Amino acid sequence: MQKSSxxxxxxxxxxxxxxxxxxLVLIAFSFNQSAIASVWGGFSLRWYTAxxxxxxxxEAALLSLKIAATSATFxxxxxxxxxxxxxxxxxYRGRLVFTGIIAAPLxxxxxxxGLSLLLMFVSLQExxxxxxxxxxxxxxxxxxxxxxxxxxxxxxxxxxxxxQSLHEAAMDLxxxxxxxxxxxxxxxxxxxxxxxxxxxxxxxxxxLVIASFTSGAGASTLPMVIFSKIKLGVTPDINALAxxxxxxxxxxxxxxxxxxxxxxxxxxxx
Amino acid sequence: MSDSKPVLTTRYRQPxxxxxxxxxxxxxxxxxxxxxxxxxFAIVFKISFATPIVAQxxxxxxxxxxxxxxxxxxxxxxxxxxxxxxNLYWVSYFKSIKIAAISTFICLLVxxxxxxxxxxxxxxxxxxxxxxxxxxxxxSFLLRVYAWMGLLGKNGIVxxxxxxxxxxxxxxxxxxxxxxxxxxxVYTYIPFMILPLYATLEKMDTSLHDAAADLGAKPWQTxxxxxxxxxxxxIIAGSxxxxxxxxxxxxIPALLGGLDSLMIGRTLxxxxxxxxxxxxxxxxxxxxxxxxxxxxxxxxxxxxxPE
Numbered sequence: 001m002q003k004s005s006x007x008x009x010x011x012x013x014x015x016x017x018x019x020x021x022x023x024l025v026l027i028a029f030s031f032n033q034s035a036i037a038s039v040w041g042g043f044s045l046r047w048y049t050a051x052x053x054x055x056x057x058x059e060a061a062l063l064s065l066k067i068a069a070t071s072a073t074f075x076x077x078x079x080x081x082x083x084x085x086x087x088x089x090x091x092y093r094g095r096l097v098f099t100g101i102i103a104a105p106l107x108x109x110x111x112x113x114g115l116s117l118l119l120m121f122v123s124l125q126e127x128x129x130x131x132x133x134x135x136x137x138x139x140x141x142x143x144x145x146x147x148x149x150x151x152x153x154x155x156x157x158x159x160x161x162x163x164q165s166l167h168e169a170a171m172d173l174x175x176x177x178x179x180x181x182x183x184x185x186x187x188x189x190x191x192x193x194x195x196x197x198x199x200x201x202x203x204x205x206x207x208l209v210i211a212s213f214t215s216g217a218g219a220s221t222l223p224m225v226i227f228s229k230i231k232l233g234v235t236p237d238i239n240a241l242a243x244x245x246x247x248x249x250x251x252x253x254x255x256x257x258x259x260x261x262x263x264x265x266x267x268x269x270x
Numbered sequence: 271m272s273d274s275k276p277v278l279t280t281r282y283r284q285p286x287x288x289x290x291x292x293x294x295x296x297x298x299x300x301x302x303x304x305x306x307x308x309x310x311f312a313i314v315f316k317i318s319f320a321t322p323i324v325a326q327x328x329x330x331x332x333x334x335x336x337x338x339x340x341x342x343x344x345x346x347x348x349x350x351x352x353x354x355x356x357n358l359y360w361v362s363y364f365k366s367i368k369i370a371a372i373s374t375f376i377c378l379l380v381x382x383x384x385x386x387x388x389x390x391x392x393x394x395x396x397x398x399x400x401x402x403x404x405x406x407x408x409x410s411f412l413l414r415v416y417a418w419m420g421l422l423g424k425n426g427i428v429x430x431x432x433x434x435x436x437x438x439x440x441x442x443x444x445x446x447x448x449x450x451x452x453x454x455x456v457y458t459y460i461p462f463m464i465l466p467l468y469a470t471l472e473k474m475d476t477s478l479h480d481a482a483a484d485l486g487a488k489p490w491q492t493x494x495x496x497x498x499x500x501x502x503x504x505i506i507a508g509s510x511x512x513x514x515x516x517x518x519x520x521x522i523p524a525l526l527g528g529l530d531s532l533m534i535g536r537t538l539x540x541x542x543x544x545x546x547x548x549x550x551x552x553x554x555x556x557x558x559x560x561x562x563x564x565x566x567x568x569x570x571x572x573x574x575x576p577e
Contacts (some may be wrong), residue, residue: 007391011383012399018380018457019406022417025427029420038423038430089296098296101303107511109518109562111535115542115555116310122327123313126300145306148299153573159526178291199408206410209520209535212543223412230525234420242413249409257401 023246030239047240054237057225064205064222067136071143072200076193077110078144079151079200081190084181086152087159088167105149114213117142121214134216142214143204151196158192159185191260198256202249311559318552319345329549349553359554360505362532363561369448369533370516373455374509375461380456381508385467386497389474389527400468407461415454415525422450422526450526455516463508470504471497510569514562534558 030048034041034244051057082102085249105113121138131138166188170180186193208223215221229235284292320329321344353359388399396430406414421427422445429441444450474497482492520535527533534554542551 008387011380012387014458015380015384016399016402019402019460020459023409025419025524026413026417036425038425038427064523078299078302080305081295085296085299089292092296094300096304098300099574100570101308102299103573104566105307107514107562107566107569109515109535109558111518111538112314112555112559112562113307115538115551117306119313119317119548119552120306120310126327129275141306145302148302151298161447176285176291177288181291181295186274203406206412208412209539218506223410226412226416227521230416230419234416234423234426235341238413238416242410242416244407245413250405253401253405253408257397261397 006010026239027243027246030236030243031241032236035236047236048244050156050237051240051244054158056220056265057222057237057241060220060222060225063136067140067143067221068201068204071140071147072197074140074144075151075200076197079148079196080155080186080189080193082152083155083159084146084185086156088181088185100153102149105146106153109145110207110209111213113146114142117145117210118213133218134214135219138213138214138216139219139221140238142210143200143207146210147203150199151193154192154196154199155189158189162188198252285323286482314555314559317549318349318556319347320549321346321348322547322549327548328546349550352550353427353553353557358532359534359537362534362537363557366519366534367561368518369451370454370513370519371453373459373516374463374513376452376456377460377512378505378509381460381463381467382505385464385471385504388464388468389471395453403461403464403468407465412521414458415522418450418454418457418526419445422453445526446528446531448527448531451523451531454526455512455519458522459516462511466507466511467501467504470501474500474542505557507569507572510565510572514565514569517562518558 029040031043031045032039032041033044033046036261082098086099117138118134121134124130125132166184167180170184171177174181206223207221208227211221212224215224226241227237230238303449316332317329320332322328323330330344388396388403391399419426423429424441424443424445426441426445428444429438432438432443478496478500479492482496483489489493517533518535518538519533520539523531523533523536524539527536538551538554538558541547541554
C-alpha cells in the first residue's frame with residue numbers, strides 16, 4: 001500500500017511539473033531584457049511596451065474578442081436548446097441523427113471542419129449570393145457551430161444529473177412547456193450555461209485552423225497573427241502577450257472556482 | 271422497434287403554442303447542425319471529384335447540361351488516383367495514425383496515475399488538483415505549443431541547461447523533430463485524458479478494493495483485476511478524445527515538427543493554402559474522414575451510456 005501511494009504521489013508531482021514548467025518558463029522570459037531566448041539579461045517590461053505599440057496585434061485582439069463574444073452568445077443559446085432537445089423533449093423523428101451530430105464536432109479534426117465549412121460558404125455564395133464575402137461573419141458562424149457542441153454537452157450533463165421532479169411538478173400543475181423552461185429549467189441550469197459560454201468564448205479566442213480556413217483576405221484574428229509571427233521562431237513580445245492571456249484566464253478560473261467553492265460550503269452549512 | 275410501445279407522452283391534443291415551442295427548440299439547433307456540420311461533408315465529397323482550375327472558386331462544376339448531352343457528368347477519379355500513386359499521402363496517413371496512437375498511449379501512461387491520485391486525494395486537495403488539470407485546458411492551446419519552442423530550440427533553455435551542466439558540448443537538435451511533436455501532443459492533450467479517467471475513478475466504489483484486499487489480493491492484483499476493468503469507460507473516452515483530434519493535428523507538426531514530419535493535417539493544409547488545389551485537399555479530407563468515422567462513432571457510444 002505504502003509503495004503504491006508513493007508511486008502515485010511521484011506521478012502527480014511529475015505530471016504537474018510537466019504541465020506547468022513550460023508555462024512558467026514562458027512567463028519568466030517575457031520579463032527578460034535580452035532578446036535571446038535562453039539568456040537572462042535582467043528584468044524589463046520592454047516587450048510589454050513593444051506589444052502595446054503593435055497596432056496589428058491590438059487590432060487582431062479586438063477582432064478576436066468581438067468574434068468570441070458573439071459566437072459564444074449564439075453558441076450558448078443554440079447549445080442550450082440542443083441540450084433541452086436531447087433530454088426533455090421525449091421522442092421525435094431524427095433524434096438519432098441529432099444525437100449523432102451533436103457530439104461529433106468535439107472530436108472532429110479541425111482541418112476537416114475548417115475545409116468543409118469553407119466549401120459550404122463558397123457553395124452558398126454561388127447558390128444564393130450569401131455570404132457576400134468571407135471574414136468576421138463566416139468565422140463567427142464556424143465558431144458557433146463547433147462551440148455549440150461543447151455547450152450542449154455541458155448543459156446536457158447538468159440536465160441529466162438534475163432532479164426531474166421540479167420539472168414534472170411544474171408540468172403537472174399545468175405549466176406550459178415554454179413557461180416551465182423559462183421559469184424552472186433555465187434558472188436551474190444557468191451556472192452550466194455560464195460555464196458553457198466561457199468555454200465557447202475561450203475556444204473561439206484560441207482557434208487558429210478553422211478561422212484560417214473560413215476567413216477571407218481581410219480579417220486576421222489574434223491566433224492567425226500570433227501563428228504567422230511564431231512560425232519562424234521565438235519572439236519575445238509574443239511571450240509578453242502569452243503571459244497576459246494566460247494570466248487573465250488563470251485569474252478568471254481561480255476566482256470562479258473560489259466563488260463556486262464558497263457557495264458549495266454555504267449550501268452545506270445552510 | 272421501440273416505437274411500437276405506447277409512450278407516456280402527451281395523450282391529449284397538444285396546444286398549438288406548445289407544439290411550436292417544441293418544434294422551435296428541436297428544430298433550430300438541428301437545422302443549424304445539418305446546414306453547417308453535416309451538409310458541408312457532402313460538399314467536400316462532391317468537390318473531391320472536381321478538377322482544379324485557375325478561377326474563383328478554383329474547381330470545375332461536376333455537371334454540365336449544355337450542348338453535349340452525352341458527357342454531362344464531369345466527375346473525375348483523378349484526385350483519388352493521384353493520392354494512391356503519390357507515396358507522400360500514404361506516408362502522411364500512416365505517420366499520423368502512428369503518432370496519434372503512440373501519443374495516446376503515452377497520455378494514458380502519464381495520465382492514469384495522475385487521475386488515480388486525484389480521485390483518491392482528500393476532497394479539498396482533490397478540488398485544487400482538479401483545477402490545476404483544467405487550468406491549462408482553458409489557456410491558449412497555440413501558446414502552450416509555442417512555450418515548447420522556447421524550451422527545445424537550438425538556443426533554447428533545455429540546450430543551454432545541458433551545456434552548462436556539461437552533459438553536452440554542442441546543442442542537440444530537439445525542435446523540429448518527431449520527438450518534439452510527440453511531446454507537444456502529449457502536453458496539450460493530456461487534460462482530455464485525465465478528466466474522463468478521473469470521472470470514472472472517482473465514481474468507483476472503494477469497498478470493492480477492500481473486498482479484494484480482504485480476500486487476499488495484492489495491491490497490483492486488485493489494480494489489474496478490479497480497478498483497471500472498471501475504469502475502462504474512462505480509458506476509452508479519454509483515448510478517443512486524444513486520438514481522433516490528434517490524427518488531424520496541424521498546429522503541432524507545423525510549429526514543432528521538422529519538414530519531414532508529415533502529418534496528414536499539415537499535408538491537407540498545405541495542399542489547400544500553398545498549392546491551392548481545393549479538389550485534392552477535399553479528397554485528402556474525405557479519406558481522413560473515413561479513417562476517423564469509426565472512432566467517432568465509438569466516442570459517441572461511449573458518451574451515451576455513462577449510466
